[in-house]
Amino acid sequence: MKISNYSAAELEKSYGMDVTTLDTGAAARLGVAATWVSIEPGARSDAHQHDETETWVIVSGSGVLTVDAEPHPVRPSTVVQFDPFETHSVENTGETDLVLLSLYWRDTGRAARAAADTGHRRFGTRPLFVFSSAPTPNGDLHLGHLSGPFFGADVFVRYQRMNGADAWHITGSDDYQNYVVAAARREGRSPAETAAHYSAEILATLGLMDIDVHQYTVTSQDDAYPEALRAFFSRLTASGVVAPRTAPALYDAVSGEYLYESGVTGRCAACGEESGGNVCETCLEPNVCTDLTDPRSTTSDAPPREGSATRYTLPLHRLAEDITAHHRLGRVPAPMKELAERLSRRAELDIPVTHAATWGVQPAETAVEGQVIWSWLDYAFSILHGIEAIGRDLGRSWKANEPEQDWKIVHFLGSDGSFFHPMFVPALYRLAHPDWTPDIDYHINEFYLLDDTKFSTSRRHVIWGKDILSPRTVDAIRFYLALTRPEGRRTTFERDAYESYVRQTLIGTWQGWLNGLGDRIEKRYGGTAPDAGVWTPEHAAFLARLETRLSAVTGSLGQDGFSLNRAAETLNGMVEDVTAFSRLQAPAADVESCANETRTAIALELAAARLLATCAAPVMPRFAARLAAALGGPPPAEWPSTVDLVPAGTTVDLARQQFFADPGEHAPEPDAAPRSGLEAAAPGTTAPTGDAPPLLPWLSDLVRQSLRLPDDKPVRDTSLVQLGMESLQAIALQYQITEHVGADVPMEDLLGAKTVADLATLIADDMDPDVVAAQQEVTT
Known part of the structure; x- marks a missing residue:
């Protein structure tokens, strides 16, 4: 027998709690570990998750337990059991120590089931707001842009919705960026005209890419936005942390213009590489422009002069612990955590949040005149503003100035936003809304290159979305970008490689198999799906293989392991599996004694086609809908839990379908076919009479x-x-x-x-x- 008594003198810090491990004797031999835990009044344990199953028995005191952003009161005699990977923390809200006994053990089967659960981390039970980095309206979108946050967020939301989640894709144009001013100056028009023009172009290009956006906020055209942004800024100044501070600043030596962001370049003080103002795209560290080596103005040839400026400033170093705590809550890629640790070594990290400019929203505060709120602070608020706008359209009570603990937010961003999104933005939220603990996941992508070189508008080294996207090409583009987009490393788009892949794989293999399957069904079964007959061991093995592919693509699109690279590879692997299976079954197809086995083989190929249609829906919605229709079904709306056969007797129309167009072929010109000026009539309809309008x-x-x-x-x-x-x-x-x-x-x-x-x-x-x-x- 072993007896262990609670002793405050033996406690040590762990996960923000005071703990001591028990010697549980026989219990330990059975795989159960135990600790005493104590939390002081007003203290909160660190949020954390682990693979063990854990049970808490509250002995004394009271508090609030938070599990995956859901609060629960606890008191003496409360017993709680955590499933593996549930993020949990507890706050002592009482006046005496909160004491509990923790028992935990590993159950690998339970952990595996929890990891594979599509509703993991309560994704299916709370509103899910997915943000793709707001584009700067200083130009249209090229393939490099489209391959990143917008596409990732679109697929993510489509998948979550197929699993029943209340998910919304929110973005908009970041109108008050300093880069808009530079583009306006270059193009000879006002910043407002420039922002309006490119914002509309961006939205149109997103539409061509089949990217669904449920809320697109154009900040400079939203009448309510400036005042709401000012109110958010006033919350920051009311915290006492964001305040005016005089510090060195750069000015153009010829015009005297204050320089920041697009107005200045130089070498990064941290890594020595070329950098723009305020952030380095190589090492991802922020700068304040005056710390650039050999700074250069982008508006004149003379070296900038250094002066001083009084600006509202955020001392980010004072919030380092809050940022670390924030990173324990959600999905934060390791490079972001490494960057945060690197920046935490700085003794001071003062970030100006207003700048001397005329394009932007001026604060309500008058301590510093002639300045506007920095676009990155503006962006932090635009996220909350977008949520309120979605809520207003849905009749929900979501408010930008009253963020809710139950909100789940997901950011899709390029690597150049690795400082702003997971560090700067949550720090602002901590100051503006100290009672809110935002639960945010982050998904990043690197730069997508064109022929191994960065996309460059100035050098005409670019493929614009509008130049390559059409209803005929969008599925192939989406799939190829999914396959090659830069996840965790830089990748490149080569047009010849793309066109070759479409011809050889999507047309040659995918479409060739589907058309061939349709031919066989027409010849042997009158164009209807046969019922499965006799099953061989090979048939059973192939069905198991399809289940494995379903599991793999589910994991690749899920919230924890999201990867379009792996999803695309798995979808192609599914087709490779079924074409190999079809070849192996072909020799017995016309053997009369194997007719019942052949029916099973065909039924399994149809099951694979049906699975492909459903699993491809988030990545290629048009292809998925057309393939589902050819198999006699509606567009896929629910994610499958298992592989299902196509019901026997269903009409199958695969033989002559064109699922992918050759990228070298030009689409027929719509509405321009008849030389008489008449619009061509659809099959089964009567053409209108009279001359068609010229446009x-x-x-x-x-x-x-x-x-x-x-x-x-x-x-x-x-x-x-x-x-x-x-x-x-x-x-x-x-x-x-x-x-x-x-x-x-x-x-x-x-x-x-x-x-x-x-x-x-x-x-x-x-x-x-x-x-x-x-x-x-x-x-x-």
Whole structure:
């Protein structure tokens, strides 16, 4: 027998708690460990998770236990058991020590089941806000941009929704960036005009990429935004931590302009590599511009002069422990933690949060005049603002100034945001909302290169999204980007390699197998799915292989192990498995005595096709919907828990489907086919009579791209609302029309009863006839 008594004198610090390990004797031999735990009044243990199953028995005191962001009161006689990997901490809210007994042991089977659970960390029971880094509206999006946060967030949300999660993709244009001013100066227009133009272009390009955004905030066009941002800033100054501070600053030697961000370059003091103002893209450390070596102004050739400036400043070093605690709550990649540790070695890390500029939102505070709130602080608030906007549309009570503990936030970002997202932003939240403990996951990607060199607009080394994306190419682009995007290392896009992959793999292997399967079903079973017959050991082994692939792609798209690289590899592996299986089964296909076995083999191939359609849905939604329809089903809406056979007797239409287009082929010009000027009629319909409006082919193409409709979808005699257009899409379309032909179409017309043909006529009537003729010539 062993007896252990609680002794405060034997306690040692662990996970922010005072603990002492018990000698449990026989219990230890059975695999159970135990500790006494004590938490002082007002203290909180560190949030942590582990693979053991753990049971707490509260002996004395009271407090609040938080498990995966959900609070629970505890008191003497409360018994709690934690599943593996549940993030938990406890706060002593009483006036005496909170004492508990902890018993923990390893159950590897239970841990494995918990790790594979798609609802792990309460993803399926609380609102899930997924943010892709707000793009700077100083240019359109190229493939490097599209491969990163926007695409990752889109696939993540689609997968979570298929698992029943209340998930939303939120982004917007980061209008008040200093880089917008630089672009405006370069292009000869105002920052407001520049931001409005590129914000609309960005939204349109996201649409071409089939990236669903549920809230797109255009900060400079939201009337309520400036005042709400000022209120957030006032919360920071009210904390007493963010305050005016005079420090060195750089100024252009010719114009005297204050320099920061895009206005200055130099060599990073930390790594020695070339760096822009305020952050180094190589080592990812922040700078305050004056610490750059050999700084250079981007607006004149003279070396900048150093002066001083009084700016509102955040002493980030004072919040180092809060940042570390924040990183214990969610998914934080190791490079981010290493960067945080590196920065924690600095004795001081004072980050200016206002800058001398005219483009931006000025604080309500008047202690420092002529400055605007820094765009990265602006961005931190825009996240909360976006959540409130989503809530308003849904009739939910989510408020930017009252963030809720139950919110789960997920950031998708490029590596150059590794300081701002997981360190700067949560520090601001700690000051503005001290009673809120934000639970945030982070997913990062590195730079995507073009032919092994960084995308560069100035050197014309770039592939713009609009130049390569169309309804015919979007699935192939999405899949290839998923396969090659830079996760954990820089990768490169090579157009020849992409086109070769589409032809050899997506068309040659995927489409070749699906078309061939359709041919066999038509010839042998009259175009309907056969019922499985006799099963051989090989059949059972293949079914098990499909289950393994399902498990692998589930893990690759799940919240903990999210990786589009692995998901794409697994989807292709699924096709490689089934084509190999088909070849092995082919010799017996026409053997009469094996007819029942052949039926099983075909049923299993159809099961693989059905599984492919469902599992590909987050990555390639158009392909998934078309394949599901060819198998007699609706677009995939739920994530599968197992491999299912296609019901016997289902009509199968695979033989002549074109799932992927050759990237070298040009799409047929929509609405421009008949030389008589008539719009081509869809099969089974009557062509309209009379001359088509001259801009109809161009506008029809633009509408199809905006709504992601098939190339052959008739749109002439249908209104945009009937086609499914919503307000955000209409805004993007309005800007594209203005940009391309200079016409200003009122929103009430775009979202009214006018058909596409009516709108084409309306636009042409508002234009110079010579411009109309020129545009018509370009289209036809």
